[in-house]
Amino acid sequence: MKKIILILLCLSSFSHAINTYINLLDLMFLTSKYNNVRIISDSEIDVSSYHFVFNGDNDKLSLDEFKKILSSKNLYIDFVDDLYIVTDKEQLKKDLKQIKFNNFIPDDVSKILSLYDINSTFSTHNNTLYFRSDDFTYKQIKQSIKDYDVLPKSATFKIVITETNLNDLYNRGTDLTSILKPLNHGDLKLYVNLLTAPYMSNSNIIKDNSSAYFGVLNFLDENGITKIISSPFLTAYNDNDVFFSSVKTIPYLTSQSEVTNAQSSTTSSFQYKDVGLKISLKPIFLKDVIKVDLSLVLEDLLNDTNTPITSKKELKSSYFLKKGDVLVLSGINKTTSNKYRNGIPILKDIWLLKYLFSVEQEKDVKSVLTVSIEII
Numbered sequence: 574m575k576k577i578i579l580i581l582l583c584l585s586s587f588s589h590a591i592n593t594y595i596n597l598l599d600l601m602f603l604t605s606k607y608n609n610v611r612i613i614s615d616s617e618i619d620v621s622s623y624h625f626v627f628n629g630d631n632d633k634l635s636l637d638e639f640k641k642i643l644s645s646k647n648l649y650i651d652f653v654d655d656l657y658i659v660t661d662k663e664q665l666k667k668d669l670k671q672i673k674f675n676n677f678i679p680d681d682v683s684k685i686l687s688l689y690d691i692n693s694t695f696s697t698h699n700n701t702l703y704f705r706s707d708d709f710t711y712k713q714i715k716q717s718i719k720d721y722d723v724l725p726k727s728a729t730f731k732i733v734i735t736e737t738n739l740n741d742l743y744n745r746g747t748d749l750t751s752i753l754k755p756l757n758h759g760d761l762k763l764y765v766n767l768l769t770a771p772y773m774s775n776s777n778i779i780k781d782n783s784s785a786y787f788g789v790l791n792f793l794d795e796n797g798i799t800k801i802i803s804s805p806f807l808t809a810y811n812d813n814d815v816f817f818s819s820v821k822t823i824p825y826l827t828s829q830s831e832v833t834n835a836q837s838s839t840t841s842s843f844q845y846k847d848v849g850l851k852i853s854l855k856p857i858f859l860k861d862v863i864k865v866d867l868s869l870v871l872e873d874l875l876n877d878t879n880t881p882i883t884s885k886k887e888l889k890s891s892y893f894l895k896k897g898d899v900l901v902l903s904g905i906n907k908t909t910s911n912k913y914r915n916g917i918p919i920l921k922d923i924w925l926l927k928y929l930f931s932v933e934q935e936k937d938v939k940s941v942l943t944v945s946i947e948i949i
């Protein structure tokens with residue numbers, strides 16, 4: 574029994590050593606010192622009549638914590654001319670406030686204001702945010718959003734789209750081997766495989782050697798092995814999408830009606846569709862890398878009629894890259910049907926005679942599309 578009483582006395586003593594009573598004046602002093610602000614009390618308040626249970630081992634009180642402690646005693650804090658005033662009268666006055674930005678305001682600022690349950694409006698004319706609030710809340714909001722008033726980070730993407738005709742590769746045989754012989758070593762061979770035989774490569778990200786890779790691209794293009802279709806530069810801000818497309822706009826029949834009266838007539842309705850390659854990129858800047866969200870859609874036209882048939886390939890993925898890295902998306906196979914007239918030269922091109930001296934043939938051309946993306 575004596576041991577239990579002794580333990581309780583020790584616990585009680587320990588509790589008193591940590592939790593102490595403090596009056597309002599001392600609480601104001603601690604908060605003022607830690608936050609480096611000036612705090613005074615309303616003349617109608619007797620600061621010595623308010624006491625609080627305070628943890629003596631923690632003298633770091635934020636203004637938000639100070640405000641909550643005051644509210645437990647039905648006290649409030651007001652902000653006037655760089656002074657925090659403790660009062661027992663709730664401040665309901667909300668004036669129109671404004672914060673002017675040097676840069677454009679992101680959507681995140683509006684989300685911060687919503688935490689305070691405050692409606693706001695932004696004027697693009699003078700780049701200023703307007704809202705109604707009391708002085709104390711205004712100071713908190715201004716402090717919270719000041720870090721957003723900076724130019725956003727941006728990434729520039731160098732995109733090179735190439736197409737390799739597999740039929741030509743097979744037909745050129747030994748001629749192709751001699752052309753590629755100077756490239757048949759080290760990383761250069763790896764780059765050729767990425768473009769012509771991607772299934773033989775273990776990685777599709779090239780680091781610290783983009784100039785050599787694009788040099789191989791130009792070499793293959795000059796020798797007719799690979800054709801560079803497009804090479805745009807795109808710039809995107811942090812967490813914003815940028816879009817590029819290389820398409821062919823085709824009409825397709827949606828409805829057809831025939832009216833027969835004294836004269837018969839047919840009415841056809843067409844719509845248009847973009848068929849080809851579409852790329853969307855969104856960079857998200859992290860500490861050491863850039864996360865790139867990629868969306869790629871490739872549609873091919875399979876026939877050329879009023880009701881065309883298309884095929885579709887789609888890729889959505891994310892990659893972690895650094896500036897200078899090259900992401901190579903290859904192995905995108907496509908088959909194109911080409912119609913051509915084979916026959917006696919000159920005569921095959923003359924109207925009516927071409928039907929006697931030539932024949933129309935159709936040939937499927939297999940190719941590999943490659944999209945190379947570098948962050949510069």
